[in-house]
Amino acid sequence: xxxxxxxxxxxxxxxxxxxxxxxxxxxxxxxxxxxxxxxxxxxxxxxxxxxxxxxxxxxxxxxxxxxxxxxxxxxxxxxxxxxxxxxxxxxxxxxxxxxxxxxxxxxxxxxxxxxxxxxxxxxxxxxxxxxxxxxxxxxxxxxxxxxxxxxxxxxxxxxxxxxxxxxxxxxxxxxxxxxxxxxxxxxxxxxxxxxxxxxxxxxxxxxxxxxxxxxxxxxxxxxxxxxxxxxxxxxxxxxxxxxxxxxxxxxxxxxxxxxxxxxxxxxxxxxxxxxxxxxxxxxxxxxxxxxxxxxxxxxxxxxxxxxxxxxxxxxxxxxxxxxxxxxxxxxxxx
Amino acid sequence: xxxxxxxxxxxxxxxxxxxxxxxxxxxxxxxxxxxxxxxxxxxxxxxxxxxxxxxxxxxxxxxxxxxxxxxxxxxxxxxxxxxxxxxxxxxxxxxxxxxxxxxxxxxxxxxxxxxxxxxxxxxxxxxxxxxxxxxxxxxxxxxxxxxxxxxxxxxxxxxxxxxxxxxxxxxxxxxxxxxxxxxxxxxxxxxxxxxxxxxxxxxxxxxxxxxxxxxxxxxxxxxxxxxxxxxxxxxxxxxxxxxxxxxxxxxxxxxxxxxxxxxxxxxxxxxxxxxxxxxxxxxxxxxxxxxxxxxxxxxxxxxxxxxxxxxxxxxxxxxxxxxxxxxxxxxxxx
DNA sequence: GTGAAAGCGCTAACAA
DNA sequence: TTGTTAGCGCTTTCAC
Numbered sequence: 001x002x003x004x005x006x007x008x009x010x011x012x013x014x015x016x017x018x019x020x021x022x023x024x025x026x027x028x029x030x031x032x033x034x035x036x037x038x039x040x041x042x043x044x045x046x047x048x049x050x051x052x053x054x055x056x057x058x059x060x061x062x063x064x065x066x067x068x069x070x071x072x073x074x075x076x077x078x079x080x081x082x083x084x085x086x087x088x089x090x091x092x093x094x095x096x097x098x099x100x101x102x103x104x105x106x107x108x109x110x111x112x113x114x115x116x117x118x119x120x121x122x123x124x125x126x127x128x129x130x131x132x133x134x135x136x137x138x139x140x141x142x143x144x145x146x147x148x149x150x151x152x153x154x155x156x157x158x159x160x161x162x163x164x165x166x167x168x169x170x171x172x173x174x175x176x177x178x179x180x181x182x183x184x185x186x187x188x189x190x191x192x193x194x195x196x197x198x199x200x201x202x203x204x205x206x207x208x209x210x211x212x213x214x215x216x217x218x219x220x221x222x223x224x225x226x227x228x229x230x231x232x233x234x235x236x237x238x239x240x241x242x243x244x245x246x247x248x249x250x251x252x253x254x255x256x257x258x259x260x261x262x263x264x265x266x267x268x269x270x271x272x273x274x275x276x277x278x279x280x281x282x283x284x285x286x287x288x289x290x291x292x293x294x295x296x297x298x299x300x301x302x303x304x305x306x307x308x309x310x311x312x313x314x315x316x317x318x319x320x321x322x323x324x325x326x327x328x329x330x331x332x333x334x
Numbered sequence: 335x336x337x338x339x340x341x342x343x344x345x346x347x348x349x350x351x352x353x354x355x356x357x358x359x360x361x362x363x364x365x366x367x368x369x370x371x372x373x374x375x376x377x378x379x380x381x382x383x384x385x386x387x388x389x390x391x392x393x394x395x396x397x398x399x400x401x402x403x404x405x406x407x408x409x410x411x412x413x414x415x416x417x418x419x420x421x422x423x424x425x426x427x428x429x430x431x432x433x434x435x436x437x438x439x440x441x442x443x444x445x446x447x448x449x450x451x452x453x454x455x456x457x458x459x460x461x462x463x464x465x466x467x468x469x470x471x472x473x474x475x476x477x478x479x480x481x482x483x484x485x486x487x488x489x490x491x492x493x494x495x496x497x498x499x500x501x502x503x504x505x506x507x508x509x510x511x512x513x514x515x516x517x518x519x520x521x522x523x524x525x526x527x528x529x530x531x532x533x534x535x536x537x538x539x540x541x542x543x544x545x546x547x548x549x550x551x552x553x554x555x556x557x558x559x560x561x562x563x564x565x566x567x568x569x570x571x572x573x574x575x576x577x578x579x580x581x582x583x584x585x586x587x588x589x590x591x592x593x594x595x596x597x598x599x600x601x602x603x604x605x606x607x608x609x610x611x612x613x614x615x616x617x618x619x620x621x622x623x624x625x626x627x628x629x630x631x632x633x634x635x636x637x638x639x640x641x642x643x644x645x646x647x648x649x650x651x652x653x654x655x656x657x658x659x660x661x662x663x664x665x666x667x668x
Numbered sequence: 669g670t671g672a673a674a675g676c677g678c679t680a681a682c683a684a
Numbered sequence: 685t686t687g688t689t690a691g692c693g694c695t696t697t698c699a700c
Binding site: 055063106 | 382384385386387388389391392395397399402404416417420421423424427428431436437438439440441442456457458459561562565588591592594595598599617618620621622623625
């Protein structure tokens with residue numbers, strides 16, 4: 001029985017040529033006789049031959065792999081934005097595949113592993129790195145940014161930061177939300193959620209800027225980001241507070257949905273008595289009753305930009321950070 | 335200025351030992367003098383030395399990488415179960431990381447790429463493969479199963495199939511749903527969604543078995559799986575049909591949510607006039623008003639099983655498929 | 669246009 | 685316990 005054709009050398013013997021020629025033929029290099037190439041390709045097909053990628057990549061010093069890390073800081077474990085991040089991840093996978101790269105995924109818990117980013121980068125397995133979400137690791141990311149070019153981060157942009165980031169203009173998003181609430185006659189706005197994550201802080205800041213300018217009061221109703229924990233906290237807010245707000249800007253859609261539910265069970269009319277705006281425009285947003293007014297981030301575009309910038313940086317170019325404008329999606333809660 | 339310590343040989347020179355010894359020391363092999371080891375480790379730390387993983391893995395013929403493929407069949411592009419699959423993916427990432435493996439992700443569109451599975455497996459980059467969802471690719475997966483042991487699939491189990499699968503007992507899930515509806519006095523049940531994907535067909539079959547036995551009528555209200563497209567289809571069903579059902583079993587939570595919304599806008603009382611049950615127990619399920627009764631799949635457990643079985647198969651063991659029992663989560667829509 | 673040969677950086681016999 | 689050596693399978697000069 002015929003031994004399996006496993007290496008390029010096996011194939012070379014069959015074809016009666018040298019391994020080098022097989023390599024060239026299979027790599028689609030120009031300087032190979034058409035006849036020779038055809039013969040080799042036919043043989044390869046026939047014997048179901050596949051290049052050993054480990055060897056090839058090792059030899060070329062190219063892994064062909066882009067690493068994607070999701071740091072799970074503060075209470076982000078199985079957290080609210082997961083849906084958003086995971087959707088982004090899906091688009092990244094599509095985009096990278098299209099460009100011929102593989103995607104290596106790692107979720108890390110920074111508290112447990114100080115060294116998470118260096119370890120990933122230094123693993124030698126990835127040619128470039130995309131970090132999804134700064135979590136509470138802004139400083140650590142800044143630390144490596146100077147010494148490691150092929151990295152792009154999804155997250156919030158800070159004046160003067162060193163790492164290349166693409167993300168939504170969270171501040172603008174906050175502005176849009178506040179403007180909408182105020183245009184709907186809200187006099188007193190509550191920001192629902194945490195302002196710990198830098199992105200959310202920016203959303204709040206944007207809203208506050210508008211509120212302050214318009215002489216509308218704004219305050220934070222703090223919650224955890226996990227919707228289940230948040231549900232109780234929201235209930236408490238409604239129970240204890242003087243309910244002195246007529247507009248709510250939720251840090252994310254999931255929080256907004258939880259809040260909507262609480263208000264409905266308390267028979268608070270939405271948008272009649274209280275207006276509500278979310279953030280993200282997840283699929284659920286259009287499925288609530290009434291459908292949720294929210295601020296949309298274009299996730300697919302975000303993924304495309306991340307990959308674009310990364311590939312350019314891997315090419316030695318230097319790149320500016322990119323801030324994508326979010327869009328108000330007016331539905332019925334505000 | 336000191337040249338960077340890049341290779342094990344550089345480090346060996348500094349330490350005044352041979353590369354072999356450095357390799358052993360860094361690999362934590364037992365037969366190395368404690369002093370020597372310490373010295374080498376100190377030097378490695380000092381010079382921030384990191385093993386070239388490509389070389390190491392290539393040499394050992396172990397990539398340390400598990401491939402995860404998500405085939406996007408029928409109208410599954412940006413589809414309904416995405417949320418479910420992506421959550422599963424997150425857990426898989428955690429589980430694999432814990433066991434020291436990296437995760438390589440690929441989404442494929444089988445229609446465009448007949449050869450998707452062989453290509454992935456044959457890439458030589460992965461030691462094992464997890465396929466998330468059979469999509470409409472059951473046969474193709476069966477084809478490779480015999481020739482390729484280290485593969486486990488999330489999906490539905492068929493009598494006598496050859497590939498190792500772990501998944502929920504969709505049939506049982508369907509039964510639970512139907513039993514619940516019937517116990518709530520439903521006389522006529524509608525199954526909302528597609529029965530094309532094999533998992534959903536099983537959900538329907540389970541429900542039908544119970545309905546038939548109890549003399550309750552059951553029919554399919556076909557929709558696409560994408561909630562946005564489904565929304566219109568659901569509206570049409572309500573507009574055109576004789577609304578001769580008093581219980582709805584939706585193939586997924588997302589469909590259930592869309593349906594709930596439609597019923598509310600038509601002032602159909604839920605659960606008063608029509609009962610409703612979903613499937614998956616996604617985070618949204620508890621956030622609707624009223625909260626959704628549904629059938630829960632334990633995603634984390636699923637991920638753990640997938641990884642367990644895969645590692646055992648990579649070890650040469652042969653393994654049975656695993657069917658996990660779903661659980662009825664009784665909330666307020668049925 | 670093709671062959672021969674020299675490694676990529678590491679690990680694992682085998683010797684010492 | 686350590687050093688020496690022979691590759692892993694491929695790509696890429698450099699000759700011819």
